[in-house]
Amino acid sequence: MSFIPPDEISRNLIDCIQSGLIETDQDSTIIFYDFDLLLSKTKALISAFPENTLHTIAIKANPLVKILEKIKSLGLGVEAASEGELFLAEKIGFHPSQTVFDSPAKTRNELLYAISSNINVNADSFMELERIAELKEKINSSSRIGLRINPQIGYGTIAATSVAGDYSKFGVPIKEFRTEIIESFKTYNWLSGIHIHIGSQGCSMQMLLSGFEESLKLIKEIQEQSGRNVEFIDIGGGLPTSYHHNQSPPDIIEYGAKIQELIQKYKLEHLQLITEFGRYLHANSGYTISKVEYVKHYKESNTLIIHAGADLFLRECLNPGQWYHEFTLLDLNGEIKSGSKSIKYHIAGPLCFAGDIVARDIELPKADEGDYVVIHDTGAYTFGMWSKYVSRMFPKVIMKTGKTFEIIRNREKPKDMYFFWSSY
Ligand SMILES: Cc1ncc(COP(=O)(O)O)c(C=O)c1O
Helix, strand or coil, X not given: CCCCCHHHHHHXXXXXXXXXXXXXXXXXXXXXXXXXXXXXXXXHHHHHCCCXXXXXXXXXXXXXXXXXXXXXXXXXXXXXXXXXXXXXXXXXXXXXXXXXXXXXXXXXXXXXHHHHCCCEEEECCHXXXXXXXXXXXXXXXXXXXXXXXXXXCCCCCCHHHECCCCCCCCCEEHHHHHHHHHHHHHHCCCEEEEECCCECCCCCHHHHHXXXXXXXXXXXXXXXXXXXCCCEEXXXXXXXXXXXXXXXXXXXXXXXXXXXXXXXXXXXXXXXXXECCCHXXXXXXXXXXXXXXXXXXXXXXXXXXXXXXXXXXXXXXXXXXXXXCCEEEECXXXXXCCCXXXXXEEEECCCCCCCCXXXXXXXXXXXXXXXXXXXXXXXXXXXXXXXXXXXXXXXXXXXXECXXXXXXXXXXXXXXXXXXXXXX
């Protein structure tokens, strides 16, 4: 199973209402996360790549502590992209050798912390390599250092998440700086890997593979010209997920096999692989259920006002047309609503701006106040982008493992909001 089907979601909601885990008068939005789906995706991920691959999971895709703890218990590592994410990784107990620090804006202090803690670092630029060189002279560290390159293989279908076109704010572009990249490997004997990330959603498997192949060609040249072996290649994340339940997403097993074929083609079998997937593991494992507060019927349009908008679905609201979810309507008891007549609805959030619309013209059975809208496949890059605009409170999160439900994050309370805006 690669999606959580609507009938299972309906049963889950009914169970949680009946057991009192969901308080219907308080929980206007609930986020669910299915551990079993995470587990089966993890197993597929591990079997798709060679045994010595370091799989790190992008914290930004889903930073919930209880889920990161599960990720640790499955033997995976993490990719951290900020001081806050490094802190989460350390607090949860990820071993430094299983933590990769990526960010285009690492401060000197952050680098000092990572290198003295033996955390692996991918430098985003030559300037950052210089900062690392200064630290490496003073500190005895086992951090492995890679250089992020931009293989410049083109843009995917979503501009905002495509990072390997001719221009990107990330990495060193290989067309202009091939010689300098090779020189860096000659200069810094501690520089031992190459990092790439092509994009997140919107980039086909073929694009990801073509970025990987360009990187292998570069590694060949580095090795020939420097006389040193490059030890690892970090392939980033980016395997797209399908948000359409009638379509199959690219297969991780096929992706892993093609990566290994390319490694053999270039006779680079000694390279260790590092991965940084986020969306692949999380997107389909989560879903959001939000109560219909009002149903507006105006002449030309019908709008459902629910309790999740751009605070939870930033990309969907700000880049309409580029991000897609399926929707299911449940009645106030949690049963799937049906009816021969379907109506087109705009699904609107609770925030005070016109663009706070999660989706437009979604066909659903006739909706009533108190129904629930299920927004499918929201386990990645939704609550990780939570916005405090209009001081809305973060919803309750429930994890399902087997047949057991557990609250893994409580609904925020007004006092939490006060604390956020007042603490210093
Ligand atoms: C450097 C890096 N690695 C990994 C990821 C995870 O990508 P995805 O969730 O698409 O697998 C991202 C996402 O933007 C990223 O920027």
